[in-house]
Amino acid sequence: MEHFVASAGDLSGSQSVDRALRLLALIGREPAGGLPLSDIVIESGLNKPTARRLLLALIRAGLVEQEALSRHYCLGEEAFVLGVLAARRHGLLELAMESLRRLSEITMDTSFLSIRRENYSVCLHREEGTYPVRTHALQTGQQHPLGVGAGSLAMLAVLPDGEIERIMAANEAVLLTQYPGFPPDEIRADLTLARQRGFSLNPGRLVASSWGVGIAFRYPDGRVAGALSLAAIDSRMVPARQVELARHLSTEAERMERLLAQMFVRKTSQGDGPQQRARPITKSRSA
Amino acid sequence: MEHFVASAGDLSGSQSVDRALRLLALIGREPAGGLPLSDIVIESGLNKPTARRLLLALIRAGLVEQEALSRHYCLGEEAFVLGVLAARRHGLLELAMESLRRLSEITMDTSFLSIRRENYSVCLHREEGTYPVRTHALQTGQQHPLGVGAGSLAMLAVLPDGEIERIMAANEAVLLTQYPGFPPDEIRADLTLARQRGFSLNPGRLVASSWGVGIAFRYPDGRVAGALSLAAIDSRMVPARQVELARHLSTEAERMERLLAQMFVRKTSQGDGPQQRARPITKSRSA
C-alpha cells in the first residue's frame, strides 16, 4: 500500500472527505451525461473500490446520481437544491442575468458569465444572441484553464504577475496536452495585449472563426469576481466592433462591481451587533 | 467511545463522508447567516473536534465558508457553482420560473415553488406578488415537514396512504415540539379536504392570517416533482377565490408536467446508443 505522507505542516485530517469532495467536483466538471466509473478512477487517481465507496456515500447524500442504463455518475438533485440555497449568499448569476440579457440584446451576439475556480474558469451562463450564425464554443458548466477563452483570459489578465506565472505553471501540462491552440507563450502574448487594450480577445483559438472579447470585474476587496464576455464569428469581430463590444462589456462590468459593492455593504453592516475585529481563523497558540 | 453499530444489513462504508455531507445539508437548511459551531455540534450530534474537522474538509472544498467575524459556517461559493452545474440536469426551478411569474402577475399574490426532500418540503423560489399586503411566511430555502404549508401539504396529499403514515410518524416529534399550529390530526384532516377539493389549503396555520393554496405536480413516472402554491392574507382567500387561484395553479401544474415529460423523453432517447435494459445497480451475486 503506497500512501501519501502528509507532507509538510499539513495538520488536518479527514482524507476520505477530501477525496469524496474531489470526486464531486470531478463529476461536476463533466458537462454531458456524467462519467463512467472507469473514467472517475483514472481522473481521480483513486482505485476502484475506494472510488466506488465514496461515490456511494455521495449517492446516499443525493449529491450524485447513477443513471440506471449508462451507469454513469452525474450530479444529483441535492446538488441542485444546495446550489439554490447557496445562491442566497452567492447570487452572482442572478446579479449578472440582467447584464447578460442586455448585452445579448444590444449586440445580437451570445454573452457569457464566467468565474474563476482556482486555476480554471467556469462558465456559469450562456445567454444566446439573436444573430443567426452563432458559435457554440462555450456551454454552461464548461471549464477551461485560465487564459483559454475570452472571459477566462480577461480574468487572468487582471491578476498580479506572480500569480499569473504560478497559474500558467500549474496549467502548463494540461495546456500542452489538451489545448493545442493555446501554447503558453501565445497566452502570455494575449495577456499583454489584453492589458494594453483594456479587454481580452480570443481570436478563434478554441474553435476556428469563433472569436470572443471579455472584461473581468472584481469584488470590492479587489479579488476577481468573474468576467463577462461576448462571442461571435470572426466577420463580426473586426477591430472597430471589438472596441464597440468592449464598451458595452465595460458598462456592464461596472454595473456588476456596483452591485457587488452594495452587497458587501449590506453583508458586513448586517453582521450581528457592533464592530468586532476579526480573529485569525486558525489556531493562535501563545509563545 | 460509544459507537453506532452498523445496524441490519448495512454493507457500506465511508462513515466520515456521510457525516460530512450531513453537516453540509444541515448548514444548507439554515437560511440567514449560517450556523455557529456550537449549534452544529448540537444539531448534528457529533462532538466538537469531529464536527470541526469535517467542516474544515468542507471548507477546503469550498462548499462551506466560515465568516470571519461571526465565525458562523455557511454555504460556500463552490456549492453555488455546483448547483448551477447540476441545474443542467435538474432544472426544475428554471422550468418553473415562467409559471411562477405568470401566477404572481395574474393573481397579484406571492407564488412559491417547493419540492420534496425526504420527509420535508423545501422552498426553492418565492416570486413576489404586487399586492401591497404580503405575507412573509415562507422564504426561499426554508424547510418544513411535509404537511406544513400549502405546497408542502399538496405534495403530501398526492402520496400513497402508506407513505403518508410513514412520513407523519417520522415527523411527529418535530411537529409536536416545533409546530404548535400543526397537530398531526389537523394535518390529516387537511389532507382529506385537499384530496376532495383537488387543491391544498393552509388556513393560516403557520402564520395567522397568512393563507395559502397549493397543487402538486409529478414526474412522468409518477413521483412527486414539486408543488406550486400561492399565499395571501385571509381576506383575499375567501372560498370563491380559493377555487379561482386553484384553477390558475392547476393550469401551471399541468404545464410543468408537460415540460417534465418532454425532458424525460429527451433524456432517455439521447442515451448512448440502442436500448440497453437496466441492470440492478447493486451486487447480484449468483446462487
Next chain:
DNA sequence: ACCAAAGGGTCCATATTATGGACTGTCTCT
C-alpha cells in the same frame, strides 16, 4: 476592573475505519 461562563479551536493515544489487491459477474466485439 476583575472574574466566571460560554464558546471557538486544538492535541494525541486509541481503536475503529478506510484501503486496495485480487476476485466475480456481465456485456460486447470478433
Next chain:
DNA sequence: AGAGACAGTCCATAATATGGACCCTTTGGT
C-alpha cells in the same frame, strides 16, 4: 465461443478518524 473491458465486491491489514481533556478569547455581570 473466447477475449477483453467494465462494473461491482470481498476481506485482512494498516492507516485513519475519534473524542475526552485542554487552552485561548470574548462576553456579561457586579
